[in-house]
Amino acid sequence: xxxxxxxxxxxxxxxxxxxxxxxxxxxxxxxxxxxxxxxxxxxxxxxxxxxxxxxxxxxxxxxxxxxxxxxxxxxxxxxxxxxxxxxxxxxxxxxxxxxxxxxxxxxxxxxxxxxxxxxxxxxxxxxxxxxxxxxxxxxxxxxxxxxxxxxxxxxxxxxxxxxxxxxxxxxxxxxxxxxxxxxxxxxxxxxxxxxxxxxxxxxxxxxxxxxxxxxxxxxxxxxxxxxxxxxx
Numbered sequence: 001x002x003x004x005x006x007x008x009x010x011x012x013x014x015x016x017x018x019x020x021x022x023x024x025x026x027x028x029x030x031x032x033x034x035x036x037x038x039x040x041x042x043x044x045x046x047x048x049x050x051x052x053x054x055x056x057x058x059x060x061x062x063x064x065x066x067x068x069x070x071x072x073x074x075x076x077x078x079x080x081x082x083x084x085x086x087x088x089x090x091x092x093x094x095x096x097x098x099x100x101x102x103x104x105x106x107x108x109x110x111x112x113x114x115x116x117x118x119x120x121x122x123x124x125x126x127x128x129x130x131x132x133x134x135x136x137x138x139x140x141x142x143x144x145x146x147x148x149x150x151x152x153x154x155x156x157x158x159x160x161x162x163x164x165x166x167x168x169x170x171x172x173x174x175x176x177x178x179x180x181x182x183x184x185x186x187x188x189x190x191x192x193x194x195x196x197x198x199x200x201x202x203x204x205x206x207x208x209x210x211x212x213x214x215x216x217x218x219x220x221x222x223x224x225x226x227x228x229x230x231x232x
Contacts, residue, residue: 011206021182026210029187032100032174033167036107040115040163043108045156048119049145052126063120069113077109078173085177098179103187106173111163118162122155123148157226161219168215188214 014022051063083089085097085105096102126148134144149156171189178185180194188211195204 011209014206014210022207022210024183025186025188025191025207026214028100028185029168029189029211030214032103032187033107033164036104036111036167037160037164039104039108040111040167041160044112044115044159044163045119048116048159049123049148051116051120052123053131053148063117066113066117066120070117072110072113074106074110074170074172074174075176077106078176081106081109081173081177097177098181098185100178100185102177103174103185106177107167107170110170110173111167114166115159115163118159119152119156122152122159126151154226157222161222161226164218164222165215168211168218 051059081102082097085091085102134147139147169189171193174187175190180186180190188207192204192207195207
């Protein structure tokens with residue numbers, strides 16, 4: 001209990017003093033995580049809509065693959081991205097390994113299937129009678145899509161929340177592709193692992209309080225939007 005209290009006080013001290021390294025790590029964590037979630041959202045929602053509404057050959061197999069990837073271990077994602085960005089890999093010439101961009105790529109890989117899968121599930125649950133009714137009223141494809149998006153907005157926001165929760169807590173892939181380089185790729189989760197390995201539990205607890213606060217605030221905002229939209 002004393003260690004938890006000490007960690008909380010240390011976190012408040014770091015924030016109050018404006019520790020430049022902590023601010024840098026926190027900003028980098030936010031930047032890479034939010035970038036990954038935004039990419040996964042803009043790519044995942046259209047794909048989820050496609051898989052949820054359209055019927056085409058191979059659709060069921062693709063949905064099975066997506067559902068499998070929803071539980072993809074982060075270290076496996078990190079391994080795939082590492083191989084992709086290695087010197088002799090397909091994208092090795094871009095020299096992206098051990099950069100924040102590599103971390104974003106790994107986080108997209110673990111969050112994209114979640115957003116696709118949950119969005120697809122939401123659209124598959126739409127009553128076909130409703131879709132037929134919308135068409136019978138003469139709605140254009142764009143109007144129909146907007147109506148269906150409005151109907152599934154709560155589920156879509158839940159998908160985004162789940163994707164964000166996955167990337168903000170990710171450590172294995174980030175460590176593998178980013179290398180936890182000070183001033184370059186170090187983020188809050190990899191910093192916590194490093195401080196624990198060094199026996200600096202007070203600093204590790206302080207960092208954990210910071211990341212939990214960030215997660216709470218962003219998740220609270222998304223949940224507020226979700227519940228507000230539910231009442232509309």
